[in-house]
Amino acid sequence: MTEEQLIAGCIQQRPNAQRSLYERYSPIMMAVCRRYLKRNEDAEDALVEGFCKVFKHLGQYNHQGSFEGWIRRIIVNECLMALRKKHALKNAYEIQEHFDLRTDENLSAKLAAQDILKLLDQLPNGYRTVFNLYVVEGYKHREIAELLGISINTSKSQLILAKKRMQELLTAQAQQEARGTARASVSNSQ
Amino acid sequence: MENKDQFFEQFRQQAEQLRQSPRPEAWQRIEQRMQPKRSQLRSVRSRLGVSPRVFSMAASLALLIGLSTILFWLGKTDSASPGPLAAAQTVTEWEELPSLESTADTPREVVQIAVRYPRPKVAQPIVEGRPDQRLVARNATTPRRVPTDSDSTQQRKEGRMSR
Numbered sequence: 466m467t468e469e470q471l472i473a474g475c476i477q478q479r480p481n482a483q484r485s486l487y488e489r490y491s492p493i494m495m496a497v498c499r500r501y502l503k504r505n506e507d508a509e510d511a512l513v514e515g516f517c518k519v520f521k522h523l524g525q526y527n528h529q530g531s532f533e534g535w536i537r538r539i540i541v542n543e544c545l546m547a548l549r550k551k552h553a554l555k556n557a558y559e560i561q562e563h564f565d566l567r568t569d570e571n572l573s574a575k576l577a578a579q580d581i582l583k584l585l586d587q588l589p590n591g592y593r594t595v596f597n598l599y600v601v602e603g604y605k606h607r608e609i610a611e612l613l614g615i616s617i618n619t620s621k622s623q624l625i626l627a628k629k630r631m632q633e634l635l636t637a638q639a640q641q642e643a644r645g646t647a648r649a650s651v652s653n654s655q
Numbered sequence: 656m657e658n659k660d661q662f663f664e665q666f667r668q669q670a671e672q673l674r675q676s677p678r679p680e681a682w683q684r685i686e687q688r689m690q691p692k693r694s695q696l697r698s699v700r701s702r703l704g705v706s707p708r709v710f711s712m713a714a715s716l717a718l719l720i721g722l723s724t725i726l727f728w729l730g731k732t733d734s735a736s737p738g739p740l741a742a743a744q745t746v747t748e749w750e751e752l753p754s755l756e757s758t759a760d761t762p763r764e765v766v767q768i769a770v771r772y773p774r775p776k777v778a779q780p781i782v783e784g785r786p787d788q789r790l791v792a793r794n795a796t797t798p799r800r801v802p803t804d805s806d807s808t809q810q811r812k813e814g815r816m817s818r
Contacts, residue, residue, distance in 0.1 A: 480686075484682070487685065491676070491677050492674040492675060492677075495674075495675045495676065496670075499675050500670065509681050513684045516685050517685055520685075520689060576662075576665050578669045578670070580669070581666065581670050597670075601667050
């Protein structure tokens with residue numbers, strides 16, 4: 466079934482089409498929810514709410530831009546609403562100091578899809594939200610500031626702090642791996 | 656700056672590849688939220704492959720046939736055989752009660768009492784009168800004088816005197 470047929474079927478409230486659409490996009494959107502929300506249960510709640518809105522407002526989709534992008538925007542909004550409900554975005558603040566944000570190329574090259582969630586889970590809500598919106602969703606700082614009700618400088622600060630924390634985490638992870646390989650080589654030589 | 660963008664780009668590419676299947680309960684929750692009755696009806700329609708108009712026409716025709724069948728059955732049972740409740744109440748055994756006057760075995764006193772108290776007459780419906788009419792006793796041989804207001808006060812006085 467093509468995307469157009471799926472959309473038409475869902476507008477006509479056909480259960481088969483709704484199920485097919487859900488099965489096609491739910492793994493991608495669950496991963497989106499999981500990037501914003503630490504707990505699987507919270508991510509699933511946002512997914513359910515988001516898909517209910519998708520099916521309800523599908524008639525408003527004007528076929529401009531990708532359909533996946535349209536669903537993604539709804540899902541991201543649901544995640545932000547869930548974070549606002551928990552007052553998780555209240556502690557975002559501006560920073561005055563400057564950090565060296567150069568990243569070791571070897572570190573970023575080793576970054577795997579599985580590491581993404583591990584890294585994000587270790588960040589505070591403010592950092593990870595701004596980081597996701599800026600880096601993955603491609604929002605500008607002005608748009609993020611409007612979405613989250615914070616200043617543009619706070620948005621920039623959160624991004625810098627998120628990246629700094631990630632650098633630290635990746636460096637620590639690389640050091641651990643280096644120690645592990647060194648131990649393994651020593652035991653092999655003995 | 657270039658290095659920073661590279662990290663972000665790497666992160667974005669990896670994040671785009673990320674997939675996580677939700678639990679099966681998530682779809683059940685969505686189904687429950689989307690008006691279960693309507694969706695069930697639509698699933699029946701889609702299974703049958705019938706358009707909504709034809710489906711509603713068929714449903715109303717089935718309803719009409721069902722109602723007429725029930726009405727026909729009810730009419731038939733009233734005229735012919737009794738229903739289960741009526742059958743339960745049907746007389747299965749008759750007991751003959753002897754008449755007081757006719758039997759010879761009846762004690763005399765009982766017969767006398769029965770004769771003393773004849774059957775009561777069947778009450779007749781009251782005939783509606785007019786507002787200007789007066790109440791008069793029917794069986795009286797001489798017409799009674801209907802007391803006026805002055806007479807009634809006089810009688811009351813006399814009554815007091817006699818007492």
